[in-house]
Amino acid sequence: MTIMAIDFEASCLPRHGRSFPIEVGIAGGGIARSWIIRPHAAWAGWDWTAEAEALHGLSRARIEAEGEPADVVLAQLAAAVAGCRVVADSVIDQYWLQTLADTQAVVAPFAIDHVSLLLDEWGADEPRIAAAMAHADALHTARHRAVADALWLSGLIEALSGAARPLQASPVIARVA
Numbered sequence: 619m620t621i622m623a624i625d626f627e628a629s630c631l632p633r634h635g636r637s638f639p640i641e642v643g644i645a646g647g648g649i650a651r652s653w654i655i656r657p658h659a660a661w662a663g664w665d666w667t668a669e670a671e672a673l674h675g676l677s678r679a680r681i682e683a684e685g686e687p688a689d690v691v692l693a694q695l696a697a698a699v700a701g702c703r704v705v706a707d708s709v710i711d712q713y714w715l716q717t718l719a720d721t722q723a724v725v726a727p728f729a730i731d732h733v734s735l736l737l738d739e740w741g742a743d744e745p746r747i748a749a750a751m752a753h754a755d756a757l758h759t760a761r762h763r764a765v766a767d768a769l770w771l772s773g774l775i776e777a778l779s780g781a782a783r784p785l786q787a788s789p790v791i792a793r794v795a
Contacts, residue, residue: 619701620646620703621646621704621772622644622645622646622703622772623704623768623771624643624711624715625642625643625711625765625768625771626639626641626710627640627767628640629657630665630666630670634669635667636664637717638661638664639714639715639717640654640655640657640676641653641655641674642715642764643769644765647702649698651765653691653694653695653764654676654680655685656685658688661717674763689721696728699728703731704728705730705736705771705775706733707733709732712726712730715728740778742778746778750774753774
């Protein structure tokens, strides 16, 4: 079964108020895709923090202008991950998926497992996890946009599963004196 990494960016973290998803990204099985989510009318008056905006770089004006309707995002996202095991590195991603689904008065179309379940299933010890993190860090330096974070997590999962392609060392040019 293909493992699909998922990541949401949001208007704020729940500890700062009532948050809603503004972007979702997926990566795995040769796919990498993201959707900017236009705020749904049901989220009017929900919180937005400058801290979150500074982190992901998406302004409220931009998501309102460029975002796709919540129902379109939910349908396309569900179709894109159909038949996959969906994994995130934060339990809050399930909350944001359900918040998206709530706009259609439905239950989230799939469950999101936390990556720690894979670590336990694969018996990953600290050195193996550290090596996988280094691999993901080397491949995906940009972070805090949904697809970038999903690509990072996908790289970590690939390294842990043994499916990762080895990193190519940069050629060293020796100066001959």
